[in-house]
Amino acid sequence: MRKPQALVLTIFSLIFSSCEKDPPLNEPGSNETINEWTMAQMRQYYYWNEKITQKNDYQQAPDLFFKSLLFKDDHYSSILQTLNSDTYGNTLTNTFGFDMVQLQNQSETIQLVTQVVPFSEGDLMGLKRGDSISHINNEPTDHSNLKSLLSKSLLLPTMHLTRNDGKIFHLPSSYISQPVLYTAKLISSSPTVGYMFLSQFDFSGAYPLLEAVQNFKSQQVQELIIDLRYNPGGQVAFASFCALLLADIKENDIFAKYQGNKNIKNREDSFATALQGQPDGYSFSAKDVLKQGLHLKRIYMLTGSNTASAAEMLINGLKPYIDIIQVGDKTFGKDMASTTIVTPEDIRGSERAWHLIPMIYKIYNKVGQGDYSDGIAPSKVTDEFAFLPLVPIGDSRDPLIQEVLQTINVKNILAKGAVTTIEPTPTLKPKYIGSSYQEMPIVVNKPIKSEN
Template sequence: MKKIKTFFKYHLLLIILIGITVFSCRDAEDGLPDFPEGSTESKNLWVQDSMRRYYYWADQMPAKPDYHLPVKDFFKSLLSPQDRFSYIVDTNDSSTYPRSIRGMYGFDYAVLQLASGEVVTAIKLVLTNSPAMNAGLKRGMMIKKINGTTITASNAEQLTSSLPNQTVIDLTVGDWENNTIVNEKNITVYYGYSLEQPINSKIFEQAGKKTGYLYIYDFPDGMTQNLNQKFSEFKAAGVQELILDLRYNYGGSVSSAAALCSLIPSGISAGSQFITFKGNKNGGEVKRTFSQQIAYDPNALDFNTLQANSLGLNKVYILTSSSTASASEIVINNLKPFMQVIQLGEKTLGKDMAGFAIEDKRKPKKISWQIHPVIYKVFNANGEGGYSNGIAPQILVDEYSSLPLLPLDESTETLLSSALHKIYSKSSNGGSVSDQKVKVLFQSDNPFAGIAR
C-alpha cells in the first residue's frame, strides 16, 4: 500500500507532479552579474527565471529583487499579494517542507464554543491506518488537554502551531455524553506515516429509492480502478441518487477528478470539454476534454471503460467544508455545465488554481530547491471559474451543530442526514437548520496555514 504524501508535497499539485529543467531565460540586456555557481545568488537567479516563465502573476514580479536574500525569503519577495498557495522547498532539507498535524499524526480537530459558552475540542477526522488511529483516537472524541495543557479559546492556536515541531503528542481525551466529557484517558500519538486512504461507500434505501454515498479523502493518480469498482457496484444495485462527501478533500490529481466526473452525469462523451487552464503570456490557454484529462494519468482507465459504469444522473449532492480544496473544488465547478449540483455544508477553501513542481533535472543536479508555484487559473466547460473566495453551498449546514460528531457514513451524521433528508423528504426544507449555535474558534486543518515560504 502506498504511503500518503502530505498535502503540500502531493495534494497541492493539481495536474501532474513533474520535474522541469529550467535553464536561464534572462535576456543579455538584463545586465545581471554572473554569480558563482552554487551561491545563494545563483540559486535565486534560477528561481527568478523559473517564476518568470511559469508563474501566473509573472508580470507582477519585482524588476529588481534582492538576490542576496536567503532563497526562501527571495522567493517570497516575488509573490503576488493575491497568492495564498505558492511555496518552495529544499529537497535536501526536510525542515523546509510545510508540516501539518494531519500529515504527521493522521488526525484533525476543531475548537468550538457552545451556546452555553463552554469551549470544547472535537476530533473531526482520523485517517485510516494512521498513527492517530493506531493510538486509539476516533472521530467524535473530545480532546481536553494537549501535552498536559487544557485547551482554551486563547491558547488553541498556539498549542496547535507547536505540534508539528514535535514527534510525540500526549492527549487527554474522552467521550461526549450529556453535554460533558466522560471516560477520560491519556493517549500518546507518535509521529509517523498514514497509509493511502480507502474510498468509502454505502447504499441507503428508502421507499424503493437507492442512494449511493461516496467518501473520497483525496485525488491521487491511479485511483480510477477503485472509482470504477465503486460505481460498478452502485450501478448493479440500481442507485438512483448520489452523495459525494468531499468535506476533508484537499485535492490532488485533476486527472482523477475528471475520472470521477465522467462517472456521474448523462450526456457527456469523450470529446466533451472538461476544463480550461489559463496561464500567463507564456502558458496561454489550454482546453482539455474528459478523455484528454483522464489520460494524463498513465495508469488510468480510459474514458470509454469508465463510461460503462456511469450512473447517468441529472443531479448530484456534494458535502463540503472549508477544507474542500483544489481538485475537489474542480469536481463541484466542472460538473455544473452537465448536471445540477446541490452543495451542502460550508463554503469551500477557494483554490481555483493549478500548478506543477519545477525542479532542476540536470545531471548532476546543481540546485536542490523545488518550486511549487501557481501556474494556471481553472475554468469549467462554460468558462466559469473565479471562485478564489470559495464556492458557497446552496444549503448551509454546520457540521458541529450536533455533538458528538458521528461516523461519516452514519445516516444521522449532520451533513449526510441533511442530504438524505433533501433526497427523501417531500418538503422543500433541506433539514439543515439547527437551533444549537456553535462558534468555531479554531480548526487544526487549515491546509495552507503551514506553508513556510
C-alpha cells in the same frame, strides 16, 4: 512512459537549508546567478508577471528574493530547496490517524475530533469522530495553545490525547495511509440513495471506488451523495476518473480550461486527457471507465471550508454537464494551477536545486465559470457544527446528509424522532482547523510559450 502535458498532483515537503559557503557573485550557485534566473522564469510564466517590480537586490537569499516578487494576493506560490525529496509532510492524519477542529464563541472553547482514519491505532483504541479533547500531551488545551501543542506533537514519537471523560489515547507516530474511500453505502431505499465519503483524490482508491460503483449499479441507485467536506484535493487525473465513473458525460467533454499570462499558451483538457495523467501502474481509459459508470444526471456534493483544489475542480468542472447540488459550507477557494521549475545545473552549480512553484494558470470550466478564490458557495448552506455531537461519517443523522434527504423527500429517513441525538448548539465557529486540512496543489507541466 511520461505523458506530455499530463496533469499531475504532487505535494512537496522539502526542507530549507542554508549553503555552507556562498560561491562568488555571478558564478553558478551564487545568489545573484540564481536570482537573475528566477526573475527570468517569473517574468515568463508567473500569472501576475506584470505585477513584478524591478529588483536590484540580487544578493538576497533565493527564497527571500522569490517571495519579494510575489503579488500581494498570491497565497500559494512557493520556493523549496532539495534536501529530502522523499519527505511527504507530517499532518495529524498521516502521522497519528485523526484530525480535529477547535470551536469557539464568547463563552466557551471546545476541541472536537473530526476524522479518525479507519483501522488506525486511534480507531482501534476507540477514538471517535465527535470526541471532545481536553488535554494534549498532558497539557490542557485552550483558545491560545492548540496549534502550538499540535505542531510540537508532530515531532514526538507518541502523542497523548485526553478525552473529556478522562480516557487517554497513546497514539504512536507512524506513517498512516489514509484510505480514499472511507465508506460507500445506501442510506435510503425509497428512493434508493447512495452515499460515499472521499478523503482525497488518489489512485490508490481507484479499485475500491470501482467496486462501490458496481454495487450501487446493482442496487439501482437513483440519487448519490458525494461527501467532500474534508477533501483537500489530490490528483486531477483521479478527479477526472471520478467524473467519468459517476456523471453522465462524454470522454471528450472539456473538464478544465487553463488561462495564463500573455507569454504562455492557454490550454484546455478533456476528461479523457486529464485521465491520462494517472500515475505509473494504472492504465484506465476514459472509454472503459464510462462503460462501468453510473451516468448520473444529478449529484449531491457535501462541502466545507476544507474542500479544496482538485475537489473544487470536480464540482466546477461537472457543472456544465449535470445538476450539481452543493450542500454544506463554502469551499476553500483554490482556483489556480502551478508548475515546478528547477534550477538547471549551469545555474545552481554544486548547490542543491531550488524548486520554483509559481502560480501560472487560473482554472475555468467549459463555459468559463471559475474565479472562485473566495470559495464555491453551496446552494444549500448547512453548518455541520451547528448540531452537536458530531455523528459518524455517513450517519443519516448528519445535518448535511439530512439536508439532502429532505431535498429528495426521503420519508423513511425523516421519520419523527430520527434526529433526537442531534441538538442545536450555540453559535460555535471554527477557530483552528487541524493540520491535515492543507490544500494539495494542482501542478501542470511547464507550459508552452506563446508564438509572437
